[in-house]
Amino acid sequence: MSKVARQSLKSASISVRGIVQGVGFRPFVYGLAVKHNLKGWVYNTSEDVKIEVEGEAEAVEQFELELETKAPPLAHIENVTIEHHPPLGYKNFEIRHSQAQEGKYQLISPDVATCQACLGELLNPEDRRYRYPFTNCTNCGPRFTIIEDMPYDRPQTTMRYFQMCPQCQAEYDNPLDRRFHAQPNACPKCGPQVELVNNQGNLITGSNPIAAASQLLKEGKIVAIKGLGGFLLACDATNDTAVKTLRQRKKRSSKPFAIMVTDIDEAKRHCHVSPEEENLLTSPQSPIVLIRWREDSPTSVGVSREVAPNLRFLGIMLPYTPLHHILLRDTGRPLVMTSGNLSEEPIARDNDEALRRLSGIVDYFLIHNRDIYSRYDDSVAIVERGTSQLIRRARSYAPYPIRLPFEAKQVLGCGAEEKNTFCLTKDNYAFLSQHIGDMENMETLEHFDSTISLYKRLFHIEPEIIAHDLHPDYLATKYAQELGESGIKLVPVQHHHAHIASCLADNGLESPVIGVAFDGTGMGADGNIWGGEFLVADYCNFRRAGHLEYLPLPGGTAAIKRPYRTAIGYILTLLGENALNRDLPVMRKADDMEIEVIKRQIERRINSPLSSSMGRLFDAISALLGIRGEIDYEGQAAVELEMAALSSVIARHVPSEARELDEAISGNNERYPYRIVEDEGIRIVRLKDLLSAVIEDFHHGISKERIAVRFHNTIAGMIDEMCQLIAGESGISQVALSGGVFQNRLLLRKTVSLLESSGFQVFTHKQVPCNDGGISLGQAVIANFA
Ligand SMILES: [Zn+2]
Ligand SMILES: [Zn+2]
Numbered sequence: 001m002s003k004v005a006r007q008s009l010k011s012a013s014i015s016v017r018g019i020v021q022g023v024g025f026r027p028f029v030y031g032l033a034v035k036h037n038l039k040g041w042v043y044n045t046s047e048d049v050k051i052e053v054e055g056e057a058e059a060v061e062q063f064e065l066e067l068e069t070k071a072p073p074l075a076h077i078e079n080v081t082i083e084h085h086p087p088l089g090y091k092n093f094e095i096r097h098s099q100a101q102e103g104k105y106q107l108i109s110p111d112v113a114t115c116q117a118c119l120g121e122l123l124n125p126e127d128r129r130y131r132y133p134f135t136n137c138t139n140c141g142p143r144f145t146i147i148e149d150m151p152y153d154r155p156q157t158t159m160r161y162f163q164m165c166p167q168c169q170a171e172y173d174n175p176l177d178r179r180f181h182a183q184p185n186a187c188p189k190c191g192p193q194v195e196l197v198n199n200q201g202n203l204i205t206g207s208n209p210i211a212a213a214s215q216l217l218k219e220g221k222i223v224a225i226k227g228l229g230g231f232l233l234a235c236d237a238t239n240d241t242a243v244k245t246l247r248q249r250k251k252r253s254s255k256p257f258a259i260m261v262t263d264i265d266e267a268k269r270h271c272h273v274s275p276e277e278e279n280l281l282t283s284p285q286s287p288i289v290l291i292r293w294r295e296d297s298p299t300s301v302g303v304s305r306e307v308a309p310n311l312r313f314l315g316i317m318l319p320y321t322p323l324h325h326i327l328l329r330d331t332g333r334p335l336v337m338t339s340g341n342l343s344e345e346p347i348a349r350d351n352d353e354a355l356r357r358l359s360g361i362v363d364y365f366l367i368h369n370r371d372i373y374s375r376y377d378d379s380v381a382i383v384e385r386g387t388s389q390l391i392r393r394a395r396s397y398a399p400y401p402i403r404l405p406f407e408a409k410q411v412l413g414c415g416a417e418e419k420n421t422f423c424l425t426k427d428n429y430a431f432l433s434q435h436i437g438d439m440e441n442m443e444t445l446e447h448f449d450s451t452i453s454l455y456k457r458l459f460h461i462e463p464e465i466i467a468h469d470l471h472p473d474y475l476a477t478k479y480a481q482e483l484g485e486s487g488i489k490l491v492p493v494q495h496h497h498a499h500i501a502s503c504l505a506d507n508g509l510e511s512p513v514i515g516v517a518f519d520g521t522g523m524g525a526d527g528n529i530w531g532g533e534f535l536v537a538d539y540c541n542f543r544r545a546g547h548l549e550y551l552p553l554p555g556g557t558a559a560i561k562r563p564y565r566t567a568i569g570y571i572l573t574l575l576g577e578n579a580l581n582r583d584l585p586v587m588r589k590a591d592d593m594e595i596e597v598i599k600r601q602i603e604r605r606i607n608s609p610l611s612s613s614m615g616r617l618f619d620a621i622s623a624l625l626g627i628r629g630e631i632d633y634e635g636q637a638a639v640e641l642e643m644a645a646l647s648s649v650i651a652r653h654v655p656s657e658a659r660e661l662d663e664a665i666s667g668n669n670e671r672y673p674y675r676i677v678e679d680e681g682i683r684i685v686r687l688k689d690l691l692s693a694v695i696e697d698f699h700h701g702i703s704k705e706r707i708a709v710r711f712h713n714t715i716a717g718m719i720d721e722m723c724q725l726i727a728g729e730s731g732i733s734q735v736a737l738s739g740g741v742f743q744n745r746l747l748l749r750k751t752v753s754l755l756e757s758s759g760f761q762v763f764t765h766k767q768v769p770c771n772d773g774g775i776s777l778g779q780a781v782i783a784n785f786a
């Protein structure tokens with residue numbers, strides 16, 4: 001070799017971190033090395049992908065560049081380090097065996113919806129995987145739900161029981177095949193199989209269980225279907241009786257169900273799908289997206305109103321496993337798909353467990369023999385102002401971490417109660433768990449505990465600090481306190497401070513903000529129930545700069561379940577007994593005796609906790625107008641008040657264009673009065689004028705829809721005014737909005753547009769739910785600074 005040629009040789013040791021295993025990264029590296037005529041090797045470790053390449057200097061440089069710019073679609077590169085050294089004289093390029101390292105961890109890919117190439121095979125009668133419901137490749141399929149430990153190799157997954165046939169093995173071994181090292185690789189000859197059984201567990205024989213299940217669905221039957229992260233309950237979404245039966249058996253009288261439709265064209269027949277919503281629906285994450293229901297959907301082929309009673313948004317998703325694709329095509333109509341559980345229990349996972357827990361709900365089970373290791377509900381998202389926001393973060397999002405703007409300690413945040421999650425922090429990451437559920441029963445607590453153990457093991461985290469809510473009765477708080485008995489440091493975190501901190505972390509912010517935390521319930525630092533809070537906050541501290549005035553909730557939880565009690569309590573407290581006019585719709589709910597009880601509860605402070613909650617104010621107005629006096633699910637009264645306001649806006653405008661809706665929303669600026677008073681440096685919003693103006697409007701015959709719009713305008717205006725006052729004294733011009741009330745899209749849009757026109761920089765949630773599903777993240781980041 002000439003001296004010149006030797007000088008142009010270059011060698012590089014490269015480490016790539018991020019989601020780079022199980023996503024076709026090594027074959028990509030192999031292909032890239034071959035293309036540039038480089039020698040060396042690549043392998044997975046517990047921490048990264050290590051690469052060694054050598055060849056012409058220019059080719060090595062090109063390789064380094066393309067490694068990042070041409071990475072496969074599911075790879076998520078966090079960090080690349082490169083060191084150059086003299087060439088070692090490799091003869092070829094090879095993919096070496098994975099190496100496990102003690103104490104090291106790497107990010108794990110969430111499950112991924114079926115890719116187009118696999119779908120093509122699935123639907124092709126000539127293909128050996130035609131109609132095979134477990135078809136997958138390195139670009140799609142199950143990941144997190146089948147992983148028991150890392151590194152991600154087949155023996156560490158629930159696929160280890162299936163021995164690949166020679167054809168599958170050949171695909172698995174060929175670096176140029178789409179299934180090279182696809183750990184769940186399978187085919188009809190060697191992989192998992194589906195079976196149809198009745199609710200007694202008896203096998204229904206026949207060659208085609210999916211076609212048989214689809215026939216039963218068309219006949220109005222309810223079928224439990226084993227999916228990626230658990231069982232889903234399915235029925236024909238166009239069949240009123242089937243949907244009602246499912247509601248009855250599942251003990252869920254009106255909480256909306258999600259539906260699954262065959263493809264994006266069908267989604268567009270049922271909903272007004274914006275381009276951003278289309279992107280989200282068809283993304284590899286394939287979440288449930290809440291989209292405007294088409295009012296003009298022909299009832300003959302339309303989705304039953306029973307699917308989402310009184311709502312104008314429909315939770316809709318596309319098939320995300322091969323089994324779903326076949327089932328939806330066979331059935332030819334939209335299917336309700338809802339978590340396989342009885343009311344608030346965790347989603348059923350194993351075949352035996354499903355038979356035990358769900359046989360009273362369903363007629364048949366479509367089961368299979370690929371075990372699910374992690375329970376995983378469907379994720380739910382919305383698109384607002386062009387960006388997606390997660391309402392429930394689970395399938396296809398967790399356990400991908402939130403990147404933190406600081407180096408974190410090892411901390412566990414235990415969350416609150418409803419829609420709970422937990423969060424573990426380490427390095428620059430916050431590993432926010434998938435949605436666990438309402439922590440109200442032992443099954444959910446067990447799911448919580450075992451999932452914490454899994455995350456600790458996978459990401460090598462041993463928490464040195466445990467953060468929890470101030471509420472002493474939450475199961476999550478008790479869980480934290482039990483861990484604290486072993487001497488580990490406990491950090492109690494105020495609920496609304498946690499909401500704002502989670503919004504900061506969601507946006508990678510570190511500077512203090514004006515935090516608007518609006519929700520239903522959260523234990524305050526003074527022992528009262530907070531929920532209409534204006535804070536000045538960062539990760540270290542918060543100051544309560546303002547809040548809604550305290551009002552009694554007669555009967556406590558009774559008032560939350562029956563908002564008419566809240567409304568009557570507010571009227572009695574703010575306007576006196578004379579305002580309790582029998583003409584008010586809310587008065588139809590309570591007889592004289594109950595009103596006497598409510599009066600006594602308030603006067604004598606018997607079981608009437610004080611609350612500054614914005615959620616309760618929405619409840620009270622909804623009940624006052626006769627929209628919703630008693631609720632079947634959390635937030636229902638407030639949601640239906642929002643729907644009333646929306647129908648007033650929509651009635652006057654063409655509904656399909658988001659921009660026109662925006663104009664319609666900002667076009668109406670009618671507001672109600674309220675007063676802001678200062679008490680020991682805290683600004684308090686007094687609601688007497690607001691309540692009396694609402695009642696006056698009602699007596700003047702103003703429609704409840706129009707009152708609902710005015711009320712939304714008032715709250716948005718109130719937020720803007722309070723933020724301006726707080727900005728005046730603090731000099732802060734950044735506002736963070738968090739708490740479940742901001743799932744109200746009408747309020748969110750109005751608020752953001754007002755704040756922005758006042759010159760504020762506004763931060764809302766994106767990756768993390770604004771509801772209590774984000775609390776654990778807020779707790780964990782705050783505890784990092786405690
Ligand atoms: Zn695929
Ligand atoms: Zn096979």
Ligand SMILES: [Zn+2]
Nearest residue numbers: 519521522772
């Ligand atoms: Zn909350």
